[in-house]
Structures are given as structure tokens and as C-alpha cells.
Amino acid sequence: MGHVLRSEEQQIAVDALRRFLDAEAEALFNREYRDRFVPREVMAAMMRRLAEFGLVSGAVSEAHGGLGLDWLTTLMLFEEVAATSVDLSVPVLINCFGAHMIANIAPPHVRERYLPGLLCGDSFVSIGISEPDVGSNVLEIKTQARREGDHWVINGEKTWISNGGYSDFLICACRSSNDPRQGLTHILIDRREHGYEVREIPKIALNSQSTAQIFLSDIRVPVANTIGVEGHALRDTLVLFERSRAFVAMQAVGLARRALEEALRYACERRQHGKVIAGHQLIAAMLAEMSTQIDAARLLVHRAAEMFDAGVGAQMEAAMAKYFACETAVEIARKAVQIHGGNGVTRDFLVEKLAREAIVCPIPEGTSQIQQLIIARALTGVSAF
Ligand SMILES: Cc1cc2nc3c(=O)[nH]c(=O)nc-3n(C[C@H](O)[C@H](O)[C@H](O)COP(=O)(O)OP(=O)(O)OC[C@H]3O[C@@H](n4cnc5c(N)ncnc54)[C@H](O)[C@@H]3O)c2cc1C
Missing domain, CATH: 1.20.140.10 (Butyryl-CoA Dehydrogenase, subunit A, domain 3)
Structure with missing residues (x-):
């Protein structure tokens, strides 16, 4: 394979991660759980170990408790995970972007509550955009968030949601008004507090991790759980x-x-x-x-x-x-x-x-x-x- 240009620090980080993945992830994902669902506690244990190498936390600034790695280094590390197991790379990717969103656009009380668990590998997030009738065209999102005083009342269905079965919370793209371009809002739904129904989707591959449908029925969430500016999703x-x-x-x-x-x-x-x-x-x-x-x-x-x-x-x-x-x-x-x-x-x-x-x-x-x-x-x- 051709040479990959890396700094000395990048090479050391990649080599350390490679040794860990060969020793502890290879057999787990490609033999023991090959094409079998990895239980949440097993996946969480692996996420905690990967956090030590800068996976997930790398994409978040030091000011917010992360390692503040550059994107290039983060992606070099991510290549190693995917070369071992694409199944394992999915929760890393989703938690990474959930953490990035929460660090950068969530209000401070949401950040303080939900970010540390993602950074250390204890918790899982899902990002819910796709719906049964909404795939390539995000503008058509139908899941509705209706304001009732200090709460959003959310109804709808999300599909193909990575991490769905593992998730502790969902960052859900909802229609909060009829404005064609400013009518979508991201809202955080805590699974333990507000509940949502999750159903796994069996697929041709990538069945060792969770891809799920999520059903939202009259879920009442505080308006304070809005992620980013209302209408800016x-x-x-x-x-x-x-x-x-x-x-x-x-x-x-x-x-x-x-x-x-x-x-x-x-x-x-x-x-x-x-x-x-x-x-x-x-x-x-x-x-x-x-x-x-x-x-x-x-x-x-x-x-x-x-x-x-x-x-x-x-x-x-x-x-x-x-x-x-x-x-x-x-x-x-x-x-x-x-x-x-x-x-x-x-x-x-x-x-x-x-x-x-x-x-x-x-x-x-x-x-x-x-x-x-x-x-x-x-x-x-x-x-x-
Ligand atoms: C394993 C997996 C994990 C996923 N994880 C998530 C997740 O975590 N969160 C989430 O929200 N979503 C997730 N998705 C959903 C994914 O983003 C959608 O499947 C994708 O955007 C395509 O949407 P669709 O499946 O509805 O296909 P459609 O949009 O219905 O497209 C069907 C076909 O039509 C083509 N097509 C559509 N529009 C056009 C056009 N204008 N011109 C030409 N061709 C067009 C498409 O390319 C495709 O070939 C996941 C999907 C998979 C398979």
C-alpha cells in the first residue's frame, strides 16, 4: 500500500490504536460477534477503551472537555477503526458527530449534562433525520414539534437511525413551523425521561450494531432541550x-x-x-x-x-x-x-x-x-x- 504522510505524533497515535484494535477488537467483531448484534454493555466497554485513543473526544475542543484534535488526525484514527470493523466504526462516527453538535450549538445546561458521557464512552446518541418518506430530501421532514407553553410535543417516525437501540438520547430533526427553509428544529429527547419506542432493522450487513426505527408519540420535551437556534436545523x-x-x-x-x-x-x-x-x-x-x-x-x-x-x-x-x-x-x-x-x-x-x-x-x-x-x-x- 502507498505511503501515508503522517507527522511523528500522528504515526505514534495510529500505531498505538492499531495495536489495541488488533489485540482487542479484531476477534470480538470479526469472529465472536460476526453478523451478530453486539449487546450495549459490550459496545460501551469498547467505546470507553476507544475514548482513551481520542476517538469521539478528538472531535471536541479542550474547552469543552475533548482532546481538540484536528480533523485530519481524527480521520486517520477513524480509518484504523473502520479497517478493523465497519460495525464498530458506526457508533464511533455517530457519537463523534453528536458530541460535536452538543459541544458547538447546544445550550450550556445540555452540554454539561450530555457531553461528558459521550466523551468517555459511557453514553450513546442518535441523530434522527431520515423518515419513511424522507431520505434524500431533508426539507420534507414531517416529524412534528408543536409548542405547548414551555414544552415541545413531538409526534412522528424516524427510520434508519444508527445507534437507535443503544441510544440514551436522540437529537431529532423536527418540523416546528411551515416555513420551507426555517421550519426545522433540532430537539434533544432523553430516552429515560421522555421515552421513545425503538425497533431494530435487519439488513444485508452491519447487523452487529444498531440501525433502528424510532417512534415518537406525544412526547413532551422542555423547550430548553432545543439544540441550536429554533428553525436552524x-x-x-x-x-x-x-x-x-x-x-x-x-x-x-x-x-x-x-x-x-x-x-x-x-x-x-x-x-x-x-x-x-x-x-x-x-x-x-x-x-x-x-x-x-x-x-x-x-x-x-x-x-x-x-x-x-x-x-x-x-x-x-x-x-x-x-x-x-x-x-x-x-x-x-x-x-x-x-x-x-x-x-x-x-x-x-x-x-x-x-x-x-x-x-x-x-x-x-x-x-x-x-x-x-x-x-x-x-x-x-x-x-x-
Ligand atoms: C446503514 C444506514 C445507516 C443510516 N443512519 C442514519 C442515521 O443515523 N440518521 C439518519 O437520519 N439517517 C440515517 N440513514 C438514512 C440515510 O441517510 C438515507 O437512507 C439516505 O439519505 C437515502 O435516503 P432513502 O433511503 O430514503 O433513499 P431515497 O431518497 O428514497 O432514494 C432512493 C434512490 O433515489 C435516488 N435519488 C433520490 N433523489 C434523487 C435525485 N434528486 N436525483 C437522482 N437520484 C435521486 C437515490 O440516490 C437512491 O438511489 C442511514 C441509512 C443506512 C442505510
């Missing part, structure tokens, strides 16, 4: 997406890198026609192409991260990273299966699982088609939405 969501898309892109890079590592090992061991299959030119070409594509995808993610760190708008660059990395992961996982031949479609080899996971990558945080529309709009100034 659309704007806040678009800011969130710019960053979180780079994370989903890095998830895909981690997955693709793992598929290549598995394919390289197999290609150097498996013998056909008198030599290892790595010695056959068509296999060698596949390996070379896979490795080049992964490095190109990683460089796109690193560029977006450097733009975040420089405070430069990176909507198009994050969309390019997400689009390219996720589509690349699908291609690479398929080639890794192909290199394994018949063994590739059995549960004895990891590439079977990686191929199923790769198919999921181009969907969340805006599908590949949505990323293409964002890129083209930035290039032409014409919206094709």
Missing part, C-alpha cells in the same frame, strides 16, 4: 453533513483497505497453474488497481480534512471524497471476493462480509447520486436536484 444539518461525509468516505477507505489486505494475503498463498496466483498478470493488475484506487480515495478524504482544518468551505470536496471512496469500496470488495475464488463467497473468509458491507456505503449521509448532484452544482452553479 436545516442549516446545521448541512454543516454537519460536510464533515460527516468525510467520515463515511473514510469508513469506505478502511473497508476497502481491509479487503485489499485480505486479497493480498490470499493471492500470495493460493497456488494455481504451478505458482501463487499473485504471479498471474491479471491478478497482479487487479491488486495494483485496487491499491491505487484506495490511495486516491484516501487522498480525497485527507484533502477535505485539511480544508476543514483550514476553515475553508469543502462541500464539493467532501462530496467528491464520499462519492469516490464509497463507489470504490464496492468495486474493491467485489474484486477481493473474485481473487478468493469460491472461498470468497464462504463465511470462512472475511471478504464475503466486506462485500456485503461495501454495498451499504454509498447510501447513508447522502447517496452517490446526491453527491454527484452536489459536485455538479458546485461546478456549474446550476442545480440539477
Whole structure:
């Protein structure tokens, strides 16, 4: 695999995390809980250990109790988690962005109450945007928040909500007025205090962590639980997406890198026609192409991260990273299966699982088609939405 430019500190941090993941996460996620739901207490124990390496807390400033790492370093660490297990990377990603939102736009009393648990790995957040009729077009959110004195009364249904089953609280995007662009508000719903019903969604892959439907029925939440300015949820969501898309892109890079590592090992061991299959030119070409594509995808993610760190708008660059990395992961996982031949479609080899996971990558945080529309709009100034 091509060289990754890292500072000495970044390399030390990545190496320490790598050693931990190999020793304590690899067997847990890829053998013991392979395709099986990881119970909350097991996932929380892992999140507490990952917090020691700067996962989740890295994305929050020191002023708010985090480590205040730059985005590039945070993403380098995140790649390692995804290369071990995409299932494990999902709660890291969601808690990271929940913590980032709470640190930056929640009122101080909400920050003091909910942020420390996320930073140390004790609690889980969900971010609820999607609904049964609302996916690519966030503007159409129907979950309703009606004001009654000092409370919001919330009714609706969210779907595809990562961390749903684990969640202690939900940051819920609600329709608080009919204003087309200023009518959405983020409201924090505490599961223990206000309750919400959660139902798991079985999927083609990523079943070791929680993706759920959440049902909200006449839930009364204090107006003081509003996250950010009332009516600003659309704007806040678009800011969130710019960053979180780079994370989903890095998830895909981690997955693709793992598929290549598995394919390289197999290609150097498996013998056909008198030599290892790595010695056959068509296999060698596949390996070379896979490795080049992964490095190109990683460089796109690193560029977006450097733009975040420089405070430069990176909507198009994050969309390019997400689009390219996720589509690349699908291609690479398929080639890794192909290199394994018949063994590739059995549960004895990891590439079977990686191929199923790769198919999921181009969907969340805006599908590949949505990323293409964002890129083209930035290039032409014409919206094709
Ligand atoms: C594993 C997983 C985890 C998720 N986690 C969360 C979460 O934590 N919180 C959350 O809120 N959501 C989450 N989501 C939801 C995710 O963001 C949506 O699935 C995604 O935005 C797509 O929405 P949809 O599934 O409704 O598809 P749709 O929007 O219905 O799209 C269907 C198809 O039409 C295409 N399409 C739509 N509009 C256009 C257009 N204008 N032009 C061209 N093509 C178009 C899409 O690209 C897609 O191919 C998750 C999804 C998955 C699969």
C-alpha cells in the first residue's frame, strides 16, 4: 500500500490504536460477534477503551472537555477503526458527530449534562433525520414539534437511525413551523425521561450494531432541550453533513483497505497453474488497481480534512471524497471476493462480509447520486436536484 504522510505524533497515535484494535477488537467483531448484534454493555466497554485513543473526544475542543484534535488526525484514527470493523466504526462516527453538535450549538445546561458521557464512552446518541418518506430530501421532514407553553410535543417516525437501540438520547430533526427553509428544529429527547419506542432493522450487513426505527408519540420535551437556534436545523444539518461525509468516505477507505489486505494475503498463498496466483498478470493488475484506487480515495478524504482544518468551505470536496471512496469500496470488495475464488463467497473468509458491507456505503449521509448532484452544482452553479 502507498505511503501515508503522517507527522511523528500522528504515526505514534495510529500505531498505538492499531495495536489495541488488533489485540482487542479484531476477534470480538470479526469472529465472536460476526453478523451478530453486539449487546450495549459490550459496545460501551469498547467505546470507553476507544475514548482513551481520542476517538469521539478528538472531535471536541479542550474547552469543552475533548482532546481538540484536528480533523485530519481524527480521520486517520477513524480509518484504523473502520479497517478493523465497519460495525464498530458506526457508533464511533455517530457519537463523534453528536458530541460535536452538543459541544458547538447546544445550550450550556445540555452540554454539561450530555457531553461528558459521550466523551468517555459511557453514553450513546442518535441523530434522527431520515423518515419513511424522507431520505434524500431533508426539507420534507414531517416529524412534528408543536409548542405547548414551555414544552415541545413531538409526534412522528424516524427510520434508519444508527445507534437507535443503544441510544440514551436522540437529537431529532423536527418540523416546528411551515416555513420551507426555517421550519426545522433540532430537539434533544432523553430516552429515560421522555421515552421513545425503538425497533431494530435487519439488513444485508452491519447487523452487529444498531440501525433502528424510532417512534415518537406525544412526547413532551422542555423547550430548553432545543439544540441550536429554533428553525436552524436545516442549516446545521448541512454543516454537519460536510464533515460527516468525510467520515463515511473514510469508513469506505478502511473497508476497502481491509479487503485489499485480505486479497493480498490470499493471492500470495493460493497456488494455481504451478505458482501463487499473485504471479498471474491479471491478478497482479487487479491488486495494483485496487491499491491505487484506495490511495486516491484516501487522498480525497485527507484533502477535505485539511480544508476543514483550514476553515475553508469543502462541500464539493467532501462530496467528491464520499462519492469516490464509497463507489470504490464496492468495486474493491467485489474484486477481493473474485481473487478468493469460491472461498470468497464462504463465511470462512472475511471478504464475503466486506462485500456485503461495501454495498451499504454509498447510501447513508447522502447517496452517490446526491453527491454527484452536489459536485455538479458546485461546478456549474446550476442545480440539477
Ligand atoms: C446503514 C444506514 C445507516 C443510516 N443512519 C442514519 C442515521 O443515523 N440518521 C439518519 O437520519 N439517517 C440515517 N440513514 C438514512 C440515510 O441517510 C438515507 O437512507 C439516505 O439519505 C437515502 O435516503 P432513502 O433511503 O430514503 O433513499 P431515497 O431518497 O428514497 O432514494 C432512493 C434512490 O433515489 C435516488 N435519488 C433520490 N433523489 C434523487 C435525485 N434528486 N436525483 C437522482 N437520484 C435521486 C437515490 O440516490 C437512491 O438511489 C442511514 C441509512 C443506512 C442505510
